[in-house]
Amino acid sequence: MSFLSATDGITVLIxxxxxxxxxxxxxxxxxxxxxxxxxxxxxDPVFMVIPIDSTAAEIExxxxxxxxxxxxxxxxxxxxxxxxxxxxxxxxxxxxxxMDLILERLPxxxxxVLVAITLATVIAVPLGVFAGANPNRPISRGIMAGxxxxxxxxxxxxxxxxxxxxxxxxxxxPSSGRGETVQFLGLRLSILTGDGWSHIILPAVTLALAxxxxxxxxxxxxxxxxxxxxxxxxxxAKGASRWHILFGHGLKNALIPVVTIxxxxxxxxxxxxxxxETIFAxxxxxxxxxxxxxxxxxxxxxxxxxxxAFIFVAINFIVDIVYTMIDPRIAVK
Amino acid sequence: MxxxxxxxxxxxxxxxxxxxxxxAVDGVSFDVRKGEVVGLVGESGxxxxxxxxxxxxxxEPPGRIEAGEILFDGEDLTKKSEVEIRAVRGGEIAMVFQDxxxxxxxxxxxxxxMDEMLQLHTELAEPARRARCIRMLEDVGIxxxxxxxxxxxxxxxxxxxxxxxxxxxxxxxxxxIIADEPTTALDVTVQSQILKLMRRQISERxxxxxxxxxxxxxxxxxxxxxxxLYCGRVVERGRTEDVIAHPAHPxxxxxxxxxxxxxxxxxxxxxxxxxxxxIRELGSGCSFRxxxxxxxxxxxxxxxxxxxxRQTLDAACHFPLEETKA
Numbered sequence: 234m235s236f237l238s239a240t241d242g243i244t245v246l247i248x249x250x251x252x253x254x255x256x257x258x259x260x261x262x263x264x265x266x267x268x269x270x271x272x273x274x275x276x277d278p279v280f281m282v283i284p285i286d287s288t289a290a291e292i293e294x295x296x297x298x299x300x301x302x303x304x305x306x307x308x309x310x311x312x313x314x315x316x317x318x319x320x321x322x323x324x325x326x327x328x329x330x331x332m333d334l335i336l337e338r339l340p341x342x343x344x345x346v347l348v349a350i351t352l353a354t355v356i357a358v359p360l361g362v363f364a365g366a367n368p369n370r371p372i373s374r375g376i377m378a379g380x381x382x383x384x385x386x387x388x389x390x391x392x393x394x395x396x397x398x399x400x401x402x403x404x405x406x407p408s409s410g411r412g413e414t415v416q417f418l419g420l421r422l423s424i425l426t427g428d429g430w431s432h433i434i435l436p437a438v439t440l441a442l443a444x445x446x447x448x449x450x451x452x453x454x455x456x457x458x459x460x461x462x463x464x465x466x467x468x469x470a471k472g473a474s475r476w477h478i479l480f481g482h483g484l485k486n487a488l489i490p491v492v493t494i495x496x497x498x499x500x501x502x503x504x505x506x507x508x509x510e511t512i513f514a515x516x517x518x519x520x521x522x523x524x525x526x527x528x529x530x531x532x533x534x535x536x537x538x539x540x541x542a543f544i545f546v547a548i549n550f551i552v553d554i555v556y557t558m559i560d561p562r563i564a565v566k
Numbered sequence: 567m568x569x570x571x572x573x574x575x576x577x578x579x580x581x582x583x584x585x586x587x588x589x590a591v592d593g594v595s596f597d598v599r600k601g602e603v604v605g606l607v608g609e610s611g612x613x614x615x616x617x618x619x620x621x622x623x624x625x626e627p628p629g630r631i632e633a634g635e636i637l638f639d640g641e642d643l644t645k646k647s648e649v650e651i652r653a654v655r656g657g658e659i660a661m662v663f664q665d666x667x668x669x670x671x672x673x674x675x676x677x678x679x680m681d682e683m684l685q686l687h688t689e690l691a692e693p694a695r696r697a698r699c700i701r702m703l704e705d706v707g708i709x710x711x712x713x714x715x716x717x718x719x720x721x722x723x724x725x726x727x728x729x730x731x732x733x734x735x736x737x738x739x740x741x742x743i744i745a746d747e748p749t750t751a752l753d754v755t756v757q758s759q760i761l762k763l764m765r766r767q768i769s770e771r772x773x774x775x776x777x778x779x780x781x782x783x784x785x786x787x788x789x790x791x792x793x794x795l796y797c798g799r800v801v802e803r804g805r806t807e808d809v810i811a812h813p814a815h816p817x818x819x820x821x822x823x824x825x826x827x828x829x830x831x832x833x834x835x836x837x838x839x840x841x842x843x844x845i846r847e848l849g850s851g852c853s854f855r856x857x858x859x860x861x862x863x864x865x866x867x868x869x870x871x872x873x874x875x876r877q878t879l880d881a882a883c884h885f886p887l888e889e890t891k892a
Contacts, residue, residue: 369627462668463663463665463668463669464668464669464670464671464672466624466663466669467661467663467669467670467671467731468671468682469622469624469655470622470624470655470656470660470661470663471655471656471660471682471683471686471734472652472653472654472655472656472657472686472687473652473656473682473686474652482671482674485673485674486671486672486673559673560672560673561672561673561718561720562672562718562720
């Protein structure tokens with residue numbers, strides 16, 4: 234590879250960004266088709282919005298009003314053109330824009346997920362590095378056995394056990410809700426109050442457990458591979474300290490798969506924290522999704538799924554950028 | 567005769583593997599004097615590299631230094647604590663590895679990897695360290711050194727990378743360089759450049775070098791003295807001229823004979839019959855006896871000790887070869 238000049242670099246970067254944006258658009262288009270079709274096959278939403286004793290004429294009218302009398306293709310066309318204009322439809326139940334409903338609850342989910350994934354990463358990476366660098370130590374074997382437990386235990390069970398011990402038996406932490414919130418930059422947040430923290434800790438731990446175990450195992454596998462490399466030996470021959478060799482030379486080389494999994498887990502937690510949110514009555518988007526599915530509130534479900542797809546695509550994009558920052562051999566193309 | 571820098575006495579490094587005890591280095595003794603190049607020669611699996619790693623205490627489990635002394639400037643390296651030995655690594659004794667493609671960390675710039683060495687072993691401030699790195703790169707023949715500091719290893723060719731590795735090894739002013747097959751992974755044309763470079767740079771700095779290689783041709787050009795290893799033991803050691811011209815041990819003779827010569831009229835390459843025995847199953851007696859054309863019953867009964875055969879040459883053989891008149 235030649236040494237790129239600064240302007241060449243910027244041209245490459247812009248080209249890359251355009252390419253990625255087009256890819257994102259394509260993915261979102263595909264998701265919109267799938268979501269739309271799926272929704273069309275899951276029952277007639279008209280019965281969700283009309284009174285139970287409506288006449289056939291009233292049903293017909295409601296159907297026309299909702300645009301459900303048109304062909305599938307024209308319904309899709311209306312759906313997409315509205316999407317592009319920023320109109321994501323209104324909830325049948327709340328008669329509010331579906332997007333507003335979700336955005337209102339998104340901060341709750343995101344703050345819980347961020348606490349969970351930070352917790353998981355801060356614990357998992359050092360343990361993974363240790364276990365990978367000393368695979369034969371009894372402590373490492375203990376860590377690995379523990380991680381297996383973390384993967385195997387179902388979240389709902391862990392959540393209930395935590396509630397049982399910390400909320401019921403020792404009455405140490407609250408079992409439900411967000412606690413006290415404060416307004417910050419227009420968002421309602423729990424993590425800025427002590428009471429909020431006491432509420433967030435149990436759901437975050439529940440959510441963190443599986444992610445912690447996965448990140449730990451990936452980190453360990455990467456480190457085991459890296460520690461065999463010559464440059465690790467060369468670093469030792471230079472007189473570098475053990476700490477510096479592990480975290481300076483070793484970890485950065487083991488990080489690519491860790492970042493990949495981190496991104497996937499982050500998206501997964503944001504989109505599907507449903508069970509944990511239900512157990513802890515955490516008023517986030519996951520709970521909204523479940524409620525909307527029960528109520529057949531189609532616009533909310535659709536927007537939720539579109540948003541989820543967008544979050545995944547966006548996270549993957551960021552992850553790809555992070556790759557190039559970690560490993561200079563990976564270039565943006 | 568100049569002062570002794572490194573004195574290895576009775577070094578034993580064994581590996582306790584699942585399939586048995588491997589005595590990779592089994593009672594090796596030799597010394598290195600200041601400013602001298604000593605060649606460690608032998609076939610693969612002869613324990614050459616393990617000696618290098620033992621000196622810097624880079625042997626990892628299941629390997630262990632079982633016995634012996636490694637005196638560097640009179641201090642026994644085997645008795646030093648981990649923190650003390652870290653100051654020696656890279657500081658007093660530096661190492662160059664076989665494969666330049668893998669000995670540099672792919673995710674850091676050349677400059678950063680050079681700077682690490684100076685941060686670890688000098689008190690220099692950043693500008694001074696940077697200046698020293700640039701000069702060092704120029705010394706090992708890398709042009710546009712300043713901009714290369716920001717380059718990553720994958721942007722360099724194999725020969726260039728090995729130059730960088732050598733630059734890093736020389737950077738902190740080590741008095742002993744252990745070069746483990748430094749040119750084996752390189753093109754033949756690059757090999758001789760790198761060897762010349764190492765020799766010049768090392769002698770300019772008054773440092774000594776242990777050159778680990780299987781290539782007798784390389785050693786004969788570079789080394790002042792040669793130590794020949796077979797199955798973890800020294801079978802012959804002496805001044806390069808003597809060992810090359812008049813080897814006393816049949817194994818050395820065999821190694822020398824297997825170098826192809828352009829003047830040779832023979833069509834087949836000569837080789838040593840047989841293969842290196844399984845190092846886990848060595849009993850008593852000379853471990854070379856089964857491949858040796860001079861083997862006698864005595865060779866199976868008694869392990870030959872290293873003893874002076876001539877004034878400047880020791881060999882571990884019951885029936886050493888006579889000095890041949892050229």
